[in-house]
Amino acid sequence: MWDRVNQILSQSADRISANLADILPKLIALLIIILLAVLVAWLAKAMVRRSLGGVRFDQRLDELGFEAVSEVSPARSPSLLLASVVYWLIIVLGLLLGLRVFDPALTQGLISRLLGYLPELIAAGLILMVGAFLARFLARSVLISAVNMNIGSARLLSLGVKWLVVVLAGAMALEHLGIGRQIVRLSFAILFGGIVLALALAVGLGSKDVVTRSLERQASKPDEEGEKPLQHL
Amino acid sequence: MREFEPTLQDAKEYVDRVGAADLVVGIATYNNAEAIGETVKTVRQGLRRFFGDYRFALVNSDGGSSDGTPERFAEAAGEENVVRAAHPIYPVHKLTAPYHGLPGRGSAYRTIFAIARQLNAKACALVDADGAGMAPEWIERLVRPVVEQGFDLVAPYYQRHKYDGTLTNGIIYPLIRALYGKRVRQPMGFEFGLSAPFLEYCGRQANWSTDAAATATDVWLCARAACDGFRMCEAYLGPKPDRGRQPAAEVSSILLQVVGPLFVEAERSSAAWQKVRGSQPLPTFGPRFPVKADEVAVETTRLTEAFRKGSQDLREIWGLVLSPATLIVLKKLAAAAENAFVLKDELWVRSVYEFLLGHRQRVIARDHLVQALTPLYLGWTASMIRQVERAGPVEFERRLEDLCLAYEAQKPYLISGWRWPDRFHP
Numbered sequence: 001m002w003d004r005v006n007q008i009l010s011q012s013a014d015r016i017s018a019n020l021a022d023i024l025p026k027l028i029a030l031l032i033i034i035l036l037a038v039l040v041a042w043l044a045k046a047m048v049r050r051s052l053g054g055v056r057f058d059q060r061l062d063e064l065g066f067e068a069v070s071e072v073s074p075a076r077s078p079s080l081l082l083a084s085v086v087y088w089l090i091i092v093l094g095l096l097l098g099l100r101v102f103d104p105a106l107t108q109g110l111i112s113r114l115l116g117y118l119p120e121l122i123a124a125g126l127i128l129m130v131g132a133f134l135a136r137f138l139a140r141s142v143l144i145s146a147v148n149m150n151i152g153s154a155r156l157l158s159l160g161v162k163w164l165v166v167v168l169a170g171a172m173a174l175e176h177l178g179i180g181r182q183i184v185r186l187s188f189a190i191l192f193g194g195i196v197l198a199l200a201l202a203v204g205l206g207s208k209d210v211v212t213r214s215l216e217r218q219a220s221k222p223d224e225e226g227e228k229p230l231q232h233l
Numbered sequence: 234m235r236e237f238e239p240t241l242q243d244a245k246e247y248v249d250r251v252g253a254a255d256l257v258v259g260i261a262t263y264n265n266a267e268a269i270g271e272t273v274k275t276v277r278q279g280l281r282r283f284f285g286d287y288r289f290a291l292v293n294s295d296g297g298s299s300d301g302t303p304e305r306f307a308e309a310a311g312e313e314n315v316v317r318a319a320h321p322i323y324p325v326h327k328l329t330a331p332y333h334g335l336p337g338r339g340s341a342y343r344t345i346f347a348i349a350r351q352l353n354a355k356a357c358a359l360v361d362a363d364g365a366g367m368a369p370e371w372i373e374r375l376v377r378p379v380v381e382q383g384f385d386l387v388a389p390y391y392q393r394h395k396y397d398g399t400l401t402n403g404i405i406y407p408l409i410r411a412l413y414g415k416r417v418r419q420p421m422g423f424e425f426g427l428s429a430p431f432l433e434y435c436g437r438q439a440n441w442s443t444d445a446a447a448t449a450t451d452v453w454l455c456a457r458a459a460c461d462g463f464r465m466c467e468a469y470l471g472p473k474p475d476r477g478r479q480p481a482a483e484v485s486s487i488l489l490q491v492v493g494p495l496f497v498e499a500e501r502s503s504a505a506w507q508k509v510r511g512s513q514p515l516p517t518f519g520p521r522f523p524v525k526a527d528e529v530a531v532e533t534t535r536l537t538e539a540f541r542k543g544s545q546d547l548r549e550i551w552g553l554v555l556s557p558a559t560l561i562v563l564k565k566l567a568a569a570a571e572n573a574f575v576l577k578d579e580l581w582v583r584s585v586y587e588f589l590l591g592h593r594q595r596v597i598a599r600d601h602l603v604q605a606l607t608p609l610y611l612g613w614t615a616s617m618i619r620q621v622e623r624a625g626p627v628e629f630e631r632r633l634e635d636l637c638l639a640y641e642a643q644k645p646y647l648i649s650g651w652r653w654p655d656r657f658h659p
Contacts, residue, residue, distance in 0.1 A: 137598065140550065140597065140598070140601050141601065143546065143547070143550070144485070144547065144550070144601055144604045144605050144607075145485070145604070146546075147542055147543050147546045147547055147607075147608060148483070148484070148485040148539075148543075148604060148607045148608070149483075150538075150539060150542065154542075154546045155546050230396065230397075230399060230531065230614065231396075231397040231398060231399075232398070232399050232400040232401075232484060232487055232614075233332060233333075233398060233400055233401055233421050233487065233491070
């Protein structure tokens with residue numbers, strides 16, 4: 001019986017060592033590929049930054065009127081943003097190559113699914129980017145106009161506009177990616193409708209008297225105060 | 234005669250009939266039927282009384298009036314040489330109220346200049362269609378320096394109250410003076426005199442349709458003449474008439490239309506103004522008059538409140554434009570008591586220069602940047618009004634001179650910021 005136990009144990013050990021012998025080189029290969037990818041990505045990032053810096057890419061982009069890109073870039077540098085994109089692309093590519101060592105068929109499937117999904121991903125990314133630009137631009141427009149018109153809650157208004165656009169862009173991006181379509185649509189409709197209704201109620205009921213007083217004040221200002229209006233020019 | 238410009242085909246018949254003219258008086262109109270008759274009468278009197286020996290023509294560029302303005306113009310002109318032309322007014326001109334109240338003024342001036350060149354005019358005077366308060370002598374003061382003394386641009390100098398023209402006094406005049414070295418006291422107005430070489434120069438400008446020329450044509454004319462070495466002088470005209478137009482009411486909109494184009498011009502001509510040091514007064518024509526300094530009640534608390542609100546709500550935007558040192562002082566000022574609210578010249582000038590640098594650097598969208606200057610400007614206005622509350626004409630002029638000298642003294646700061654922008658906006 002002990003012979004039988006010994007046999008089973010040695011068979012198990014053989015299988016484990018065979019599996020280890022099979023998997024270990026692959027793990028080492030994966031690690032080497034990832035390390036190489038990190039190295040190549042780091043070099044590529046440095047090269048991209050250097051060459052874009054050489055042609056004054058950031059300044060040129062600003063001069064062409066794309067200052068919004070600077071504003072969303074890390075350290076206000078679009079060249080750093082581009083270099084980071086290149087860096088992470090190479091890392092992801094390296095990871096996919098590394099996984100191919102384990103199961104070529106699985107990786108092949110993963111890559112083709114990813115490539116098929118890539119246009120949607122890019123489109124969603126673009127929607128988010130445009131949404132972010134628009135949100136910032138509109139928020140600033142509202143803030144400056146509200147301050148110049150002496151509206152009390154200028155910052156709140158600006159923040160509201162910003163998040164409204166961000167939420168709208170986020171919902172559009174998720175819809176585009178096909179993630180939780182119905183839920184996103186419904187949530188957005190409820191949220192958006194709720195905000196509009198709340199604002200309408202707030203202005204219509206809560207601020208009715210304030211608006212009336214403000215309009216009356218505007219209409220009767222020159223007669224009441226008898227001041228000389230400033231001529232700025 | 235030179236080749237006729239295709240855009241002026243409507244006026245060709247009139248130009249052919251007139252042939253040539255030594256002097257041209259141009260009037261841009263848009264629904265001015267009520268006032269145009271009196272204006273044309275005054276212009277005719279001025280021309281006949283002072284320039285009877287010259288051949289002259291009246292040019293009317295109309296922006297599509299619906300009240301019969303061109304017909305009234307022709308009636309009032311009688312037997313004089315008249316050229317009728319039309320300039321386009323696009324819907325965008327009607328959407329935004331211009332600070333001067335005349336939609337499409339840039340296009341109108343361009344048309345008048347082109348016709349004056351076509352007629353080989355030696356001098357061209359521009360006058361407002363609503364000539365209330367205008368005297369025949371104005372024509373003489375605008376034209377004579379050009380035809381007899383060889384000046385290229387005659388800028389108007391109106392008699393005004395010390396509280397009027399705060400934007401002109403606080404930014405436009407001192408900035409043009411500091412940048413280009415010419416003391417054009419009132420660069421904004423409707424009355425100008427221009428020489429043939431300057432008309433030729435204006436016609437050659439490829440960017441005539443840009444914002445600066447199209448929006449703030451008066452500022453553009455003065456800035457260009459001052460920058461590009463044309464001989465300039467000023468004509469004392471008299472009290473600035475209160476004309477019945479509806480100009481832009483919002484201060485931020487006025488800033489956008491006037492300060493924005495001036496900043497654009499500063500960017501275009503940076504190579505020239507960096508070499509200029511100090512400033513020179515301009516020769517003047519006509520009887521001098523002092524600034525009106527009678528006591529007028531102006532409530533400044535609203536202005537300081539606007540400043541405080543801007544300082545609080547726009548601090549992130551100001552933080553992108555202004556240097557930390559400027560920001561700290563402005564923050565302290567916002568917390569100051571009402572009776573201690575004084576925005577010193579040095580701080581104000583530094584702020585304006587930093588806004589100009591930020592505009593050049595495009596630290597944020599340019600329209601946003603210029604509009605974000607509004608609360609700061611209102612704060613300065615309040616501070617200035619309080620400082621000159623008891624000042625007479627002489628004291629007021631001295632106070633304004635101090636401000637202009639502060640602009641000139643801090644110009645090296647602007648130049649270094651312009652040359653090494655990273656030090657200012659890291």
